[in-house]
Amino acid sequence: MKTIILVGGGHSHLHCLKKRIENQDDNVKWVLISPSRFQYYSGMFSGYTEGIYSLEETRIDLEKLCAEAGFEFVERTVLSIDPDQQHLLTDKGDIFTYDFVSFDIGSRNDSLEIQGLHEHNLPIKPNYRFPEQIEKLHKSRKTVFIGGGAASIEMSLSLKAWKIDNGFKDHLVTVVHSSPILEKAGPYSSRKITGVTHSKGVELYQGRVKKVDETHVFTEDGTSIDYDEFIFLGGPKAPPLFGSNILPTDEKGFLMVNSYLQSVEYPNVFGTGDCATLKDFPDTPKNGVTAVRQGPVLWKNLNGAAANGKIIPFEPQKRYLAIMSVGNKQGYLTYGSFSLVSGLAWRLKNWIDVRFVRRYGG
Template identity: 30%
Template sequence: MTPGWSGQKSSNGRPIRLLLAGGGHAHLGVLKSWIARPPHGIETSLITSERYLIYSGMVPAWITDPAAAEDLRIDLVSLADRAGIDCIIGSVVGMDANQREVVLNNGERLSFDLLSIATGGEIDTSTLADLGPRLLPVRPMPDLVRRWPLVRDTATRTPGFRVAVVGGGAAGVELALAISSTLAGSCAAPVMLVSDTEALLPGHSSRARRLAQERLAHAGVELVEGHASATPDGLLLDSGRRIPAGCVVAATGTRAPRWLRNSGLQLDGQGFVSVGPDLRSQSHPHVFAAGDIASWRDRRGGRTVARSGVHAVHMGPVLAENLRRTLRDAGARLRVYRPRRRSLYLLSTGDSRAILSWGSVAMAGRWAQRLKNHIDRRFVREWARLGSGAKGMAWSN
C-alpha cells in the first residue's frame, strides 16, 4: 500500500476498492461516516447476507409482544445507497488476505485494496446439529425472527411441547424468560434453560445473577446446569439426564467462522482475527476487523476484550475514522479503541421488567424495562431516519 490513495488508481488501473465484509453493528459506523462525508475516488462495496440488520436487543421484547418486523430491523441497503456504497447480497465463504480476494457463497471472487470485516461469529451448534429442524440458533438473527412464529404456534397447540434454551449468558436468560412469558397458559410444557457454565450470566455481578435466578424461578423456568448434546428427541446432559424438547434454542457461545482458517490472517487461539487496539490486523495492514470476529487485548488491563454488541457499536466510529485515514495515507497514525471499563446492560425479564447491570451494580424493575425500550427504539428509529435522509442523528461513542 502506498500513501495518498484517495483519488488515485490501484496497481491495475482501477479505482481503489474498499470492501466492507458483513452487515454487523461496527459497519453501521462506517456507513454513517460515508453518508456524512464520502471519501473521494474510492469504490466501496458492502457485502451482507441480508438486506436488514436485526437489532438483537429488541428480539426478547418482540417475542413477548409481537410487533411489525420493521420495528426490529435496520435497512442496510437504504443506508448503503445514501452513502454511495454498492450493496452486494451474499455471504463470505472464503478469503485470501495475501491475494486480496474474498469469495462469496455464489462462487464470485471480489478483489480489494482495503478490507474491513464485521461478519460476526457463528453460534457453536456442533453438539446440537443432530437435532435437525428442532434446532433454532439465535444466529443468523433473521432466521430466528422468521422461524419463531411457527415454533410458537406449534407449541401452543401441541400438548407437552417443551422449548429448551441452551446457553446461560444474557441472550439465553432473556430468551428463556421471553418464551416462558409467551407460552404461559398454553399447552406447552415448562420452558427450560440449560447452562454449561458454573455461574449464570458470566461477566455480570453476583447480584445480577441472583436477580436473574429469582426471575427464572418465579416464571417457572427450570434452570439446569450441564453440557448438552443432541438426541433424536431432544437433549442429553452430561449427567445422563434426557430432556425431550420440541424446539431447542441455541444461545451458546460464539465461534469463529471456518473460512478464516485458510484466510492467511493471523488468528488467535480460537480462530478469531487478531487485531491491535486500532482494529487493524496484526499480520495484514490492509485488513481491519471489528465486532465479534475480532480479538485483541485491552492495553490497560491486558485482558481479551469481551465480545458483545455494545463493543461492536462503539467500535464503529473508530473503525470508520481509521479506514478513512488509511485511505488517505497508508502510514497514518490511527485511532485506538478504548473499551469502557464498565458497560450498561439491560436484560428483559419477560414481565414488563428488566435487570439493569453495570459493574457491581444491579437493580430490577419496570422502570428499567421502560429505559431499555426507550434506548432500543431510539437506536432503530435513528438509523431508519438516516437511511431515509431525515436529519437529527448524532454521533455517539
C-alpha cells in the same frame, strides 16, 4: 481510487454507513457485502419474541442505507478471503478485489463439543434467519435453551412471557446451563437473576450437555430432557470464514486484531464486533456495546488508512451498562456489581433500542 469493502451489516459497519452519508467524497469506492438486505437488530430479538415489536421495527434496510450513503450493496455471503491477493470469494462465485476490507459479521451459535447439536439445533444466527425460527418457538410445546448467559436467559424469559400472554401456560421453557447463570456478572447478580427466572416460570437445570438427538437433550450426569425445539445459546463461536484461510486468529478461531482494529499481520484487513478478538485486550466482551463503541474508531481508521493518514487505537471500557429484558416489560440492569429489576430499566432499554434502529432508517 481506493476500494473499501465492508463485509457484514453489524453495528460498527452501520456507523460507517451513516458517517458516509454525512461525509461524501469521490476518492474512495465503498462496497457493503451482506447475505441479506435486512440487518436484524439483536437487541430487539427478545421484544420481537414476546410480541412487543413488529418485524419491521427490528430491522434495518441495508440496501436503502447503502443507496443513501453512496455504497454499492451486494447481497452475497463471503466464503473466503485471500489477504495476499486481496480477493474475496462469494457464494455466487464472484471475486471482489479490495484495497481495504473490514469484517463485522458477528458470531455463530453452535458447539462441536456436543454430539448431534449441529443436526438438531435451531440457530438464530445469521440474524436474517431469526424471524422464521421464532415462529417455530411460538408453536413449540417444550423448548430447551442451552446456555446460562444473557442471550439464553433473555430469550427464554421473553418466550415464556409470550406463551403466558397467548394462553399457552402449559408449554414448558427450560434452560440448561453448566455454570451459574450470568456468572460473569458476579455471584450477587447471578443469584438475583436466578430468582427472577424461577419466578417467571422458566425451568432451570444445571448440568453440562453432552449429546442431543431428535427428541432429547442429554447431560453428563445422565439426565434426559425431551423437547420439541432447542436452541444453543452458549456463548459466541467463531464464524467459519476465518477457519479456512491464512489470516491469524485466536485459539478459538476469531480474527485477531490489534488496538487499531487491524489484522495483526495484514494491516489492510480490519475486524470489529463479535467476529474479532483484540490481541491486547482478549477478554473484551463480544457484545453489542463493544461493537457500537468500535464504530467511530473503525470509520476514522479506514479513512485514515486509505489516505495514508492518522489512525487511532480503540480503548475498551472496564465497566458498561447492560440491560436485558426479563419479560412483561421489565428489565434487568447491571453496571459493575450493581443490578436492578424494574419497569424503568426496560423503558430505558426500549428507548435505546428503538433509537438505534431509527437512526439507521429502520
